[in-house]
Every structure is written in structure tokens, then in C-alpha cells.
Amino acid sequence: MSNCTVIPVPALQDNYMYLIIDNDSKKAAVIDPVDVDAIQKAAHDNHATITTILTTHNHWDHSGGNIKLVKTLSTIDRVYGGVGDGVPGCTHEVGEGDTFTIGNSTHVKVLFTPCHTPGHVCYYIDNAHVFTGDTMFISGCGNFNTGTPRQMTEAFDKLLGLPDDTNVWVGHEYTAKNCAFACFCEPNNQDLKGRQKWAEGQGSLHNGGKGTVPSTIKMEKKCNPFARIDELSVMEFCGQCEDRNERMRLVRKGKDDWGRRA
Known part of the structure; x- marks a missing residue:
């Protein structure tokens, strides 16, 4: 607990x-x-x-x-x-x-997730919360910048290996727009359609809304295309590419291209 x-x-x-x-x-x-x-x-x-x-x-x-x-x-x-x-x-x-504590009894474990920056880390706290910075967003991921698709794939694999009920606290409120792209990527994903509608209703904590944090690892497995590169629907989006790292690259490219059009 x-x-x-x-x-x-x-x-x-x-x-x-x-x-x-x-x-x-x-x-x-x-x-x-x-x-x-x-x-x-x-x-x-x-x-x-x-x-x-x-x-x-x-x-x-x-x-x-x-x-x-x-x-x-x-x-x-x-x-x-x-x-x-x-x-x-x-x-x-x-x-x-690496591990350390906050105060008397809050335990922190470091997850090394380089890609967005060379030394990006996430913090896994009390086996209940993970703070993902600009690696994993709700229904999205950070830009690779000087990193590689393999690095982001490895980072996501590490995060997705946490318990399903882990709370995911992200670095930016990008959820509504991320869900819009994710629906473009997976138009038949009913979980994702529900998530998009919910996110739009929540609004932004920055503008008086409720915001969308936290997510959970379970929800990201259902609604994040970067977490779903092994799912048939995302593989179809990637032209049935067999290489996992290349699929990660193609989904990221798809997001970037979509963002320029949106």
C-alpha cells in the first residue's frame, strides 16, 4: 500500500x-x-x-x-x-x-528510460505510482529527439511491465489531442473512443478543468498506440511491418505527420 x-x-x-x-x-x-x-x-x-x-x-x-x-x-x-x-x-x-526514500517510508525506484533525452529517467514510487516525464504520455509518447526507436520501445516495454493498476503521472496535458491521433491510428478501438470522449469532457487542469491524470498501465495498454505496437490494428497502421522498433518509428512518424495536418 x-x-x-x-x-x-x-x-x-x-x-x-x-x-x-x-x-x-x-x-x-x-x-x-x-x-x-x-x-x-x-x-x-x-x-x-x-x-x-x-x-x-x-x-x-x-x-x-x-x-x-x-x-x-x-x-x-x-x-x-x-x-x-x-x-x-x-x-x-x-x-x-537505484533506490532511495522520501521522508520516513516513501520508497522510490529509478527506471532508466533514455530516448527523449540521453539520461531521461522515470520514478516508480511505492509500487503504486510511476512518473513518466516525457517518455510516456496518456495515449502518447515523447519525441525521440536524438534517441532511437529501439530506445523508446525498450522504455515502453519497461513501463508496461509494471503492474496494471500502477498510476501513470505524465509530464504534459496532451491527452485529448493524443487520443484524437490514436483514434486515427486505430479507428475501431472502442476503448479508445470512450477515452477520447472522456478526455474532452475533463478539460485541462491548467484552465479550470479536471485534467486527465493519472492514467494507469492497464489503460495505456488499451488506449496508447505506442504501447500497442504488437496489436494487429497498429501493425495494420504500420503496413504489417514485422520489426517492433520500426513499428515504433512508424507510429511516431504517423503522429508527427498527423500533427502537421491537424
């Missing part, structure tokens, strides 16, 4: 930061703190003390508040980031399988 409380905090146009509060100690970690004022307010409102920063990757919209937050709060003594990712203010570089 999880011993932490997760609070999503919207930032910028569509980013998500997260406050993770250890329920025993009220000590907290923050995921990807780009908006320092907003995350401090969330901590204050929830009577939590921020001691730790967990950074999924080095892009400014995920790590841009690290140094300012450390300078502002003397309680922060650890800033985590992936090995070789050049995360601003990083004090602890971490890689696959």
Missing part, C-alpha cells in the same frame, strides 16, 4: 509538476519543478516540507526551477537526475534500479 499522497500542480501552458508527500513525516519531493511559486504554494497548502527534487530530464520546462528552488528552500538537500543528462543543480545522478 502506498504511503504517499500525490498532488498534481499545473505549470506553464500544459506541464505537470507533482508534489509527493510522505504521509508519516510530511516531508515531500517535487517532480520537475519549473514554477517555483506554484510548487511552494502547494507545499504550504498541504503542510508539507520539500526536501527533495526529482527531475525526469534536463529540458527547461522540467528542470528550470531546480536551482531557484534550492536557493529559496534550505530544507532541500537532494536533487536527483538521470546519469549523463546534465540536470541543473543535480546532486545525485541515478540510473536503472
Whole structure:
């Protein structure tokens, strides 16, 4: 059973930061703190003390508040980031399988998921929550940038190997648009059609709506084309290509091409 409380905090146009509060100690970690004022307010409102920063990757919209937050709060003594990712203010570089705790009893395991950036990591917490940054989105995935389709396939395989009821907390509110492409990719996927309608009704937490986080691993297996590259419907979208990594590339290319038309 999880011993932490997760609070999503919207930032910028569509980013998500997260406050993770250890329920025993009220000590907290923050995921990807780009908006320092907003995350401090969330901590204050929830009577939590921020001691730790967990950074999924080095892009400014995920790590841009690290140094300012450390300078502002003397309680922060650890800033985590992936090995070789050049995360601003990083004090602890971490890689696959590394573990540590937040407060007294909130346990964190690192999943190394390079592709979007060379040292991108996801954080698996209390065997209940995974924070995926810009690797997995709800019904989508991040741009490969300098990474490879194989890397993204391996990252998704790792995430999809987590228990089905794992909560998936993503780095951006892209769900409605991702579902629209996913329906284009799999027009007969009834689960996905329901998910798209639901996402459109939820709106964005950034604009007064409810938002769509968290998803679950089970839901991504049903509604994320990048998680479904071995399904017949996605294979058909990819022209019956037999290579899994090439199918990942083709779905990503399909999303990019569709986005330019949408």
C-alpha cells in the first residue's frame, strides 16, 4: 500500500509538476519543478516540507526551477537526475534500479528510460505510482529527439511491465489531442473512443478543468498506440511491418505527420 499522497500542480501552458508527500513525516519531493511559486504554494497548502527534487530530464520546462528552488528552500538537500543528462543543480545522478526514500517510508525506484533525452529517467514510487516525464504520455509518447526507436520501445516495454493498476503521472496535458491521433491510428478501438470522449469532457487542469491524470498501465495498454505496437490494428497502421522498433518509428512518424495536418 502506498504511503504517499500525490498532488498534481499545473505549470506553464500544459506541464505537470507533482508534489509527493510522505504521509508519516510530511516531508515531500517535487517532480520537475519549473514554477517555483506554484510548487511552494502547494507545499504550504498541504503542510508539507520539500526536501527533495526529482527531475525526469534536463529540458527547461522540467528542470528550470531546480536551482531557484534550492536557493529559496534550505530544507532541500537532494536533487536527483538521470546519469549523463546534465540536470541543473543535480546532486545525485541515478540510473536503472537505484533506490532511495522520501521522508520516513516513501520508497522510490529509478527506471532508466533514455530516448527523449540521453539520461531521461522515470520514478516508480511505492509500487503504486510511476512518473513518466516525457517518455510516456496518456495515449502518447515523447519525441525521440536524438534517441532511437529501439530506445523508446525498450522504455515502453519497461513501463508496461509494471503492474496494471500502477498510476501513470505524465509530464504534459496532451491527452485529448493524443487520443484524437490514436483514434486515427486505430479507428475501431472502442476503448479508445470512450477515452477520447472522456478526455474532452475533463478539460485541462491548467484552465479550470479536471485534467486527465493519472492514467494507469492497464489503460495505456488499451488506449496508447505506442504501447500497442504488437496489436494487429497498429501493425495494420504500420503496413504489417514485422520489426517492433520500426513499428515504433512508424507510429511516431504517423503522429508527427498527423500533427502537421491537424
